[in-house]
Amino acid sequence: MKKEVRLLKLALSYKRQILTLFFLSLFSASFGLFIPYISKLFIDKAFINKNAHNFIKLSIVSAVLFLISTLMNLIANVVKNRISVRIKLDLASGFIKKIYLLDMAFFNFKAAGENIYRLSDTESVANFIVERLPGIGLDLVKIPIILAISLCINVHLTIVLLILSPLFLVHRVYLQKKLRSVYEENWRNRAKLFQEITESFSKILIIKAFALESFQHRKYVKSLVENIRSLIKSFRWSTINTLSASFLSKGILGLVTIYGGWMIIKGQLTLGSYTAVMIYLVQIGALLESLGTRIAYLSNERVSIDKFYEIMDIAPRIKDKPNAIELEQIKGTINFKEVTFGYENDKAIFENLNLEIPAGSWVGVVGLSGSGKTTLMNLILRLYEPTFGDVQLDGVSIKDIKLKSLRSNIGIATQQPLLFDLSVKENIRYGLKSLSDTQIIEAGKIACIDDYITGLPQGYESFIGEDACRLSQGQKQRISIARAVARNPRVLILDEASSSVDAYTEERIFENLRAKRQGLGTIIISQRLSSVKDADKIYFFVKGMAIHGKHEELLHRSQDYRDFFQNQL
Ligand SMILES: Nc1ncnc2c1ncn2[C@@H]1O[C@H](COP(=O)(O)OP(=O)(O)OP(=O)(O)O)[C@@H](O)[C@H]1O
């Protein structure tokens, strides 16, 4: 019930538009409502007594009403399209904004393909607001009006109809439930199919390299068949719905027709009144049918509405506090105070971790794969939050700092370079409009990728393909480092960001960083001890703990570190 109320609230935020649409449609539909009554007048007042004067008068009135209703119809359509576009835009933009604001944890459980597929739900929600709501409203207004007019014309016939109509409602309630579950199944199958195909195209290299094209194709066909099966099921149920609704409305109409015919024979009804009431009854039949179809659509849209709110209802845990502060002139000291953290609650990766990264220092973080190095970066960026304890920047808990302010002061280059299908220049600039071309080139030089880029026919304007598929891994990594450096952060975290770069070039990048970005706090996460040997301080992650010191000190103090070092020689 809560969802319905909220949906109505959402619809109410467009109340002006919906009401405009509703009244325009009502006006344009009113001509249809008058047709039977005018027909009655034609028959009883003009045709039966052959009255030319009445005939001309009625013809003129009909023509004027017809013109007005056509005009209204036209305006209603134009308005509807405009409102529809606006609402779709609002919803899609709000939905995507919401997804961007969700915690990283959400993305670990929801595949990208499914999220993209969900965008189509906003379309259904918009259709609900623009089509279904005013449409059902209109039907519900039209039915009593028609009933009232036909009651005025003939009470008996209308009462017979009123007695039979509840049958229709019983039918609706039963089918509504069935349709909803069928549509839900449909939604899940389509989302899965969409997800599978998005993922397989993004991993095409593996599919080809493992020569699994036909395996992948079979998998797709299997899902497709499942999808089609549930589609057929939904077609079956919507046909059952439409046919039975039509059968019921026509059956009810047939009974009323027979009863009306009987009344004419008995002389209790004029031919004009009979014709008018019959047309009204046909209209009511059509209205009940259209209400049925609309309700079937509604069942489908309800599934999308549920999915839409599934996302809109998630409250991100990681967001700015109301009184969060903006950082000015930060130094860049990072402290972990008794930090306990696990991605899943029962599996702690760190327990009571204490750590200090002094401002402007060169710190190495090493440890075996899976020991929590990347996790450390995630916590500094507040992509995840500690279960207990606190992460601080310059003595201020990062929870009290505006996310944007925190993240724009920390530059990162990740294990996977994650580049976009843009030019090299736009990849380095990535969203930072204030960066000049000179700054971009300087960043390229620091990351030792400038030589390669300038050698390309289009230099920094070259496009590198989706996920930078036209570059080698080491080149991608260097562009990713340039992107981090160009933002001129106060702290730079390189998470195995040069693991595919040869040791000589890596050393040159570090030298450039030291020379051109003096005082920049740099955290180098690496599996290669050679990358961090000269660091001011090394954190060695082992067995859920972090021991620290200079390289020589650690060699001296820790057997684990010595083993780690020996294994790399
Ligand atoms: N998003 C996640 N959800 C759940 N568990 C995760 C997630 N990311 C990492 N982990 C787990 O957390 C642990 C630490 O992972 P992390 O990525 O920090 O390791 P790492 O030291 O960076 O390893 P590597 O050197 O291989 O990059 C691993 O055991 C991993 O399985």
Ligand SMILES: [Mg+2]
């Ligand atoms: Mg890692």
